[in-house]
Amino acid sequence: MTVVFGTKGADGRALAHPLLERGARLLWGWERPLLGRSPRGKPFFLGVPDRWLSLSHSRGYALCALSDDGPVGVDIEVVRPHRPGVPDFALTREEAACFDGTWEDFTRLWTLKESWCKMTDLPLYPPRKAAVPKDCPQRSYEGADWRAAICCRGKPPEEIRWLGPEGWDSSLRES
Numbered sequence: 001m002t003v004v005f006g007t008k009g010a011d012g013r014a015l016a017h018p019l020l021e022r023g024a025r026l027l028w029g030w031e032r033p034l035l036g037r038s039p040r041g042k043p044f045f046l047g048v049p050d051r052w053l054s055l056s057h058s059r060g061y062a063l064c065a066l067s068d069d070g071p072v073g074v075d076i077e078v079v080r081p082h083r084p085g086v087p088d089f090a091l092t093r094e095e096a097a098c099f100d101g102t103w104e105d106f107t108r109l110w111t112l113k114e115s116w117c118k119m120t121d122l123p124l125y126p127p128r129k130a131a132v133p134k135d136c137p138q139r140s141y142e143g144a145d146w147r148a149a150i151c152c153r154g155k156p157p158e159e160i161r162w163l164g165p166e167g168w169d170s171s172l173r174e175s
Helices: 012-028 086-090 093-098 103-120
Strands: 002-008 035-037 043-045 052-058 061-067 072-078 138-142 146-152
Touching: 002 012, 002 072, 002 146, 012 052, 012 061, 043 052, 052 103, 052 146, 061 072, 061 146, 072 103, 086 103, 093 103, 103 138, 103 146
Parallel strands: 052 072
Antiparallel strands: 002 061, 035 043, 052 061, 072 146, 138 146
């Protein structure tokens, strides 16, 4: 099973690891899982080869994907305008062919690309060479000012499980 947990606050980066700890406790009953990093920086659970994670943050948002189905990648991005040439630089021909020209759609395509690279631990740059295979289990999510995506081995979750950061302390005890 794969689950995506999300939260929103003042600083998404500061919320990412507390969200991971809370999600791992809710899903598997773990307290403070130990993490390692691949040579490219992909986080993994030390000593637990049959569980996978992916983290993402953008402005005030944080996501954490946890899975026992296989490797997983998740990405969230706040929708914002970019320089006009960014889509030409970043999108493959196939992605460009379905791009509708809006920053919302660019962000959707970008989050899929980044989640694929996180799942596979492949480089994102140059982005035009990072193509998400059509047969990869994936799902896109959207909010008023953000887009997110997951790539995984099993069935992608239908929705993000949003958790509030209110009352979190350094130990993340459930109240």
